[in-house]
Amino acid sequence: MATTLLSAAPNTISCMHCSGVFDSGSKFCGNCGAPRLQSRHGHGDFDPVISKRAIQASNAINERVVQSTNKQTPSFAKNKRQSRAIPPEMRAEMASLMAAELRERIFLFGHYAVFLVTSLIGLVIAFKCYVEFAGDELSKMMMASTPLMFINLVALCALVPIKGTKKEIARIKERMTYLKLAMEFDNII
Secondary structure (H helix, E strand, O other), rough: OOOHHHHHOOOOOEEOOOOOOOOOOOOOOOOOOEEEOOOOOOOOOOOOOOOOHHHHHHHHHHHHHHHHOOOOOOHHHHHOOOOOOOOOHHHHHHHHHHHHHHHHHHHHHHHHHHHHHHHHHHHHOOOOOOOOOOOHHHHHHHHHHHHHHHHHHHHOOHHHHHHHHHHHHHHHHHHHHHHHHHHHHHHHH
């Protein structure tokens, strides 16, 4: 089938890059993507008047276009500072920020532990007062509410450093993001 199409359409242009045949009206080769020059009439098909020499000339021009597009990046578009290393000040600052974030996370887990342990101690003492007190229900509740209230209020004071530590971690993360962007921007420019 392909041989009959090629013999029936002698005015087709073959791609010099991959030897494939350009489709009717296409601007690029269907196999390799090489560009095809348009005819003088503005559409993709060639007139039957075009001679074999004109087809060969357009194939030669097509080959030059493909070769020019396959060249490497021009020197003016290359980034000369691309292989430059990250400055040691930025590396040192990033290392200190990572250490600070680790320290703050350890503090955060410590504050959570203090809050939970104090709350559990208050709950255990309140339960013990309730169970071991000999009296009616109301007096048992009053005995249990005293340690529950005071000890758990002390535990609630641990929420303030938890919130502060979370804010500090967010600030450090923001600074790290800024530093990463500065490193990338320094490598781009």
